[in-house]
Amino acid sequence: MLKLELSFYQQGDAIALSRALLGCVLMTRISEQECGGFICETEAYSGLNDRASHAYNGRFTKRTKIMYEPGGISYVYLCYGIHHLFNVVTGVSGTPDAVLIRAIVPVAGISYMEKRLSGYVVSGRSIDGPGKLTKALGINGIHNGISLVNDEIWIEEAKEVPSDNEILVTKRIGVGFAGDDAELPNRFLINEQGRQRLFRHFQA
DNA sequence: CGGCCGATCCACT
């Protein structure tokens, strides 16, 4: 399987990349365990003009500075004091764009992910919810800012790409504070039929 | 320096 290269993350905007990441395979190798699944839900956060983004209007802090880096690194942060959320930084240096990964369909290391989720059964279903996703994959705050072209967290090309009629576009979750920007159609997901079709390409 | 609050999840009812 082919690992996505830096150039993938640095071309195009966050919306195009949110769409392009559907079907790609998010993998982690953490504590000697290789786990992962193909991405089936994303949200685009387009920095400067997006009130839902941490970097709205050029806000530049210790936390958000990572979003201004060139694409191809992770942005992991703590939400509600409990959940780590995993984002992919995209675009060129100076553009604070990122894609939030919200769900995967598990294809590797399933038993270990279930262990991390205290026995929650992930086999045969999606791992929905960005906090649960990072817990299953073993991602936490120490992975903030690391390259996605390495051997700890990386993304592989899709084995099979979802077709347009398998993709749903909606407004984003939990961004009601963002005013009009809360209505932006920046959330992308593969429908149930598409998830099952893509999953079949991972079976031996 | 203090207080507020969020890109959530789960265990209740």
Next chain:
DNA sequence: GTGGATCGGCCGA
């Protein structure tokens, strides 16, 4: 469908 858990970052004083 609702509320509690739980904490770092941010803002205003």
